[in-house]
Amino acid sequence: SQKIEQNSEALNIQEGKTATLTCNYTNYSPAYLQWYRQDPGRGPVFLLLIRENEKEKRKERLKVTFDTTLKQSLFHITASQPADSATYLCAPGGGSYIPTFGRGTSLIVHP
Amino acid sequence: DTAVSQTPKYLVTQMGNDKSIKCEQNLGHDTMYWYKQDSKKFLKIMFSYNNKELIINETVPNRFSPKSPDKAHLNLHINSLELGDSAVYFCASSQGSGAYQETQYFGPGTRLLVL
Numbered sequence: 001s002q003k004i005e006q007n008s009e010a011l012n013i014q015e016g017k018t019a020t021l022t023c024n025y026t027n028y029s030p031a032y033l034q035w036y037r038q039d040p041g042r043g044p045v046f047l048l049l050i051r052e053n054e055k056e057k058r059k060e061r062l063k064v065t066f067d068t069t070l071k072q073s074l075f076h077i078t079a080s081q082p083a084d085s086a087t088y089l090c091a092p093g094g095g096s097y098i099p100t101f102g103r104g105t106s107l108i109v110h111p
Numbered sequence: 112d113t114a115v116s117q118t119p120k121y122l123v124t125q126m127g128n129d130k131s132i133k134c135e136q137n138l139g140h141d142t143m144y145w146y147k148q149d150s151k152k153f154l155k156i157m158f159s160y161n162n163k164e165l166i167i168n169e170t171v172p173n174r175f176s177p178k179s180p181d182k183a184h185l186n187l188h189i190n191s192l193e194l195g196d197s198a199v200y201f202c203a204s205s206q207g208s209g210a211y212q213e214t215q216y217f218g219p220g221t222r223l224l225v226l
Binding site for chain 2: 034041042043044045046049087089093098099100101103104
């Protein structure tokens with residue numbers, strides 16, 4: 001069955017550093033992959049979508065890579081700020097896949 | 112203007128009761144969803160409707176019955192509530208047909224606590 005793995009342990013980093021979050025998937029061949037941000041007590045918010053023919057996508061301080069050979073996506077936040085603290089969810093998609101989200105990784109940026 | 116809204120925001124009720132959660136989107140989207148997020152924060156899809164037609168029904172107990180009166184509204188009715196139904200329920204919408212995982216816009220969630 002399809003499986004999405006995100007690091008369940010919180011990632012703690014210092015302000016100004018680059019945060020890197022990992023999303024691995026198995027038994028999937030997604031045409032694209034999305035990343036969402038979820039703050040406590042709120043619904044997920046869409047951040048970025050990267051397609052299988054794109055190696056890298058950027059939006060302001062965010063960068064996403066997508067390696068279909070490794071079945072992995074990396075999500076980077078450069079020059080991180082305490083306001084970036086949240087849970088980040090990945091969601092492979094495309095074709096006829098049922099909408100499925102990873103459990104998310106909690107990012108904590110310390111001032 | 113809230114894009115996807117849900118009511119109520121909090122719901123505390125006794126086991127065995129019947130309750131409803133309402134969802135409305137003003138984005139003009141064709142597809143709406145219900146998700147359940149449990150205490151371990153796992154977000155799992157329950158139902159999806161496209162233009163009032165049920166397109167996804169993910170092994171949810173038949174105590175849960177979604178209803179879509181029009182494409183801007185998707186309500187969730189739960190009969191005979193059980194302790195295990197306690198969770199946060201999110202409504203979402205997307206622009207396309209719902210045939211694949213599209214970019215979704217989520218509501219603020221309804222926190223259900225069954226005592």
